[in-house]
Amino acid sequence: MEIVHLLRAVAVDLARHSTRFAQRNGMHPTDVRALIALMDAARAGEETTAGRLGTALGLNSAGTTALVDRLERAGHVRRVRDARDRRKVTIEVDERAVALGWSHFGPLIDRAVDLLREYDERELAAVRGFLTGMRKATV
Template identity: 60%
Template structure:
């Protein structure tokens, strides 16, 4: 039996959790695609909105260059995404108050409301489920998801 086949046959609880994580990501991707389709957007547009919302929560000033780096898209592709989202009224280009030469990207309230209307039940259900966990369980979930994210980011850097 080949080494790869032996590794592939290891079906313990760790592998089950990996498969559940994969199922969650696939299902979430389907929800994002449905949201994009229902609202005249591309999948990359939804990813861009998520990046911009995450930046806003983290206090990061998002520029076109920053967004392109987050999306892994070249300058022309980034401009196309920004133009589409701006045309749809989901984002605005605003001058930086400290450096008028710099243009920042801001998610409009309309986009937040649209996203909340669609994803709010998922977010609320997840919040409710986690409220049933004790502090150590929440910490374990956070550690697991942060660790997987780190592994994924590291494997992307090594390709």
């Protein structure tokens, strides 16, 4: 149970860290979750429509539209029309939003990377397996 309690504590600490970022930048915590979802999709080579973003965040259509409008007004995202199908609009994160996020989360990411360098491949595989299993358990 000790590891379960440590995992819960880490989840709480990470949520607090994310909330501080949102507060310092005049954002709602859902805005931060949206930016993370958009960056994760981009990193995976996936385009994200408003519908797909709403599904990922558990928002209805009106809530998703309000969220994207808010992020666009703040300069964090932009709507991009598909060149082949002008009806299709994807949401992309602006580079300034990435830089803003990196300025807050970068030091934490650097510390995590440094910690991971202390583990050998076998240990990393165990950590990866545990975290992957936990992600599946939360869905």
